[in-house]
Amino acid sequence: xxxxxxASGLQATAPAQRLASFAVLLREHGLNVGIAEQxxxxxxxxxxxxxxxxxxxxxxxxxxxxxxxxxxxxxxxYQRFWHPESVRGSVKVSGQTKSSxxxxxxxxxxxxxxxxxxxxxxxxxxAQSAGEVPGFDQHNNGLGDSSERAMxxxxxxxxxxxxxxxxxxxxxxxxxxxxxxxxxxxxxxRTTRRWQPDVHGRKLDMRLTLRRSVAWGGALVMPxxxxxxxxxxxxxxLVDVSRSMESHASLFLRVARAFALEASARIFVFHTSxxxxxxxxxxxxxxxxxxxxxxxxGFGAGTRIAASLKAFARRDARxxxxxxxxxxxxxxxxxxxxxxxxxxxxxxxTERGARISWFHPTREVxxxxxxxxxxxxxxxxxxxxxxxxxxxAAHQLH
Numbered sequence: 001x002x003x004x005x006x007a008s009g010l011q012a013t014a015p016a017q018r019l020a021s022f023a024v025l026l027r028e029h030g031l032n033v034g035i036a037e038q039x040x041x042x043x044x045x046x047x048x049x050x051x052x053x054x055x056x057x058x059x060x061x062x063x064x065x066x067x068x069x070x071x072x073x074x075x076x077x078y079q080r081f082w083h084p085e086s087v088r089g090s091v092k093v094s095g096q097t098k099s100s101x102x103x104x105x106x107x108x109x110x111x112x113x114x115x116x117x118x119x120x121x122x123x124x125x126x127a128q129s130a131g132e133v134p135g136f137d138q139h140n141n142g143l144g145d146s147s148e149r150a151m152x153x154x155x156x157x158x159x160x161x162x163x164x165x166x167x168x169x170x171x172x173x174x175x176x177x178x179x180x181x182x183x184x185x186x187x188x189x190r191t192t193r194r195w196q197p198d199v200h201g202r203k204l205d206m207r208l209t210l211r212r213s214v215a216w217g218g219a220l221v222m223p224x225x226x227x228x229x230x231x232x233x234x235x236x237x238l239v240d241v242s243r244s245m246e247s248h249a250s251l252f253l254r255v256a257r258a259f260a261l262e263a264s265a266r267i268f269v270f271h272t273s274x275x276x277x278x279x280x281x282x283x284x285x286x287x288x289x290x291x292x293x294x295x296x297x298g299f300g301a302g303t304r305i306a307a308s309l310k311a312f313a314r315r316d317a318r319x320x321x322x323x324x325x326x327x328x329x330x331x332x333x334x335x336x337x338x339x340x341x342x343x344x345x346x347x348x349x350t351e352r353g354a355r356i357s358w359f360h361p362t363r364e365v366x367x368x369x370x371x372x373x374x375x376x377x378x379x380x381x382x383x384x385x386x387x388x389x390x391x392x393a394a395h396q397l398h
Contacts, residue, residue, distance in 0.1 A: 015042065015045055015046070015050075016042055019038060019041055019042055019045065020038060021081075022081050022082075023037070023038045023041075025077060025080075025081055026064055026077060029073060029077055030070070030073075031064050031065065031066075031070055031073075031077075032066060033063075033064050037063050037064060040063055041059075041060050041063055041064075044056065044059045044060065044063075057078060060078075061074050061078075172387065173254075175387065176254060176255065176258050176387055176390075177258050177261070177262065179258075179387070179390060179391055179394065180255070180258035180259050180261070180262040180263070181262045182394060183259075183394050183397050184259065184262045184263040186394070186395075186397060186398045187232065187233045187235070187263065187326065187397070187398060188233070188398055189230040189231055189232050189233065193228075194228070194229040195226040195227065195228060195229060196226060196227065196228075196229040197224065197225070197226055198225055198226055198227035199225060200225070200227070201225035201226045201227035202225065202227065203225065203226050203227065204223060204224070204225060204226075205224040205225055205226040208224040208226075209222070209223050209224045212224065231324055232263075233324050233325065233326050234266075234320050234322075234324055234325045234326065235259060235263045235264075235265035235266070235325075235326045235328070236265065236266050236268070236312075236317055236320075236325065236326065236327045236328065237255075237256040237259060237260075237265050237266070237267050237268070237328045237330065238268045238269075238270060238274070238308070238309070238312065238327065238328065238329045238330065238331075239252045239253055239256055239267070239268070239269045239270070239330045239331075240252075240269075240270060240271070240303060240305070240329075240330060240331030240332065241253075241269045241270070241271055242270075242271040242272075242303040244303065244332055244334055245303075245331065245332055245361070248332075248361040248385070249269075251384070251385070251386070252330040252359070252384070253267075253269075253281070255330075255384070255390060256281060256330070257281040257282075260278060260281040260282050261281075261282065265278075266278050266316075266317070267281045268312060268316065270303075270304075270305070270308035270312075271303055271304070271308075272303070272304045272307075272308075273304070273307075273308065273311070274308040274311050274312055274316065276316060303331070303334060303335055303336055304335065304336055304337050305329075305331060305333070305335040305337065305342055305345070305370065306335055306337040306338075306341035306342040306344070306345040306370070307337055307341070307345075309329075309342070309345035309346065309348075309349065310344075310345045310348065313345070313348045313349055313352075321349060321352040321353070321354050322352055322353050322354070323353030323354075324353075325349075325352070325353065325354040325355070326354070326355050326357070327349055327354050327355070327356045327357070328356075328357050328358075328359060329356065329357070329358050329359065330359040330360075330384070331358070331359075331360070332360055332361060332362070332366050332368070333358070333360060333365075333366040333368040333370065333371035334366065334368045334370075335368065335370040335371075337370070338370075339369040339370040339373055340370075340373060341370070342370040342371065342373065342374045343370075343373050343374040343376075343377060346374050346377035346378065347377055349377075350377050355379050356377065356378050356379055357378070357379055357380050357381075357382060357396075357397070358371075358378045358380070358381050358382070359382050359383075359384040360381060360382070360383060360384070361383075361384065361385050362383065362385070363383050363385075364383075365381045380396055382396065382397075
């Protein structure tokens with residue numbers, strides 16, 4: 001597009017058709033490019049012309065990219081589509097090319113997008129996970145002999161690029177947000193020993209009444225009232241993102257994000273270690289799908305639920321766990337720690353007054369030995385495999 005030869009990519013076919021194919025490729029790489037963005041990009045193309053490549057690319061980049069990660073990713077996608085001959089080792093199929101990212105690259109992309117939320121040891125834990133994946137081989141980008149998903153080891157399906165069963169329509173997201181708002185209102189606040197001014201209170205606030213009586217010469221003509229102060233429950237949501245949960249973590253993280261927005265819940269993800277992702281979940285960005293996929297792709301083999309819960313109680317929520325705390329664990333319950341350790345970890349939470357709810361992706365409570373031994377520490381088990389399941393369980397969450 002800096003010359004006639006470079007412009008041939010756009011002139012080969014109708015601009016609208018060519019641009020539509022480019023938008024499809026952008027979406028496959030996680031960029032949020034819809035009809036409105038395509039129309040704007042087409043208007044700029046017709047206005048600037050195909051010969052002004054630098055100006056045109058800069059304008060398109062500003063429209064399509066909504067994060068630092070997408071901004072860095074843009075140049076590679078652009079070159080592979082419009083100038084595939086300049087990209088070494090690329091394969092052109094139907095006018096489009098796809099870049100293949102290894103598991104290590106996916107982990108790095110996730111951590112780049114989670115810089116504000118990651119703990120000091122998070123990068124090390126993620127790197128160790130990649131190395132601990134059964135069948136991991138640096139020469140084949142982490143693809144072992146097993147081809148099954150969600151059964152441990154690296155998957156042949158690239159999580160960041162796989163969209164099957166993970167795309168939500170706008171009405172689904174709106175329904176989830178409204179449901180989260182409804183459940184949040186049901187969460188019972190805790191009555192404290194403190195008092196606060198309240199015109200409808202039933203107890204006389206003598207100090208404030210006497211203070212105001214000064215303006216009336218000491219006459220108690222304006223009594224003030226107070227009521228017990230209440231505090232909303234503190235909600236913690238812990239999501240298992242290990243390989244055994246790969247096909248369910250996307251739903252769980254969407255649910256967690258809805259409560260992060262409605263109930264100011266703190267969100268944690270874990271596999272062999274735990275990391276808080278609350279800032280990431282609370283960001284109001286169009287690229288929500290890519291953020292969800294980045295989190296699920298960033299972790300891998302093994303699940304140390306007991307060790308993660310102990311770290312959560314000792315380090316992450318030590319000052320906030322109490323009788324007003326609600327801890328929601330979203331996991332299939334399969335733990336590589338010793339079976340009795342999970343009960344001990346949950347005991348450490350309940351002794352401080354926290355109430356624990358366990359969300360599992362199966363109809364029946366998972367038969368994991370660790371979970372069976374810890375059942376008496378869990379207040380309720382809730383199956384969660386769809387939005388309908390969450391709606392059916394709404395009355396239990398209070």
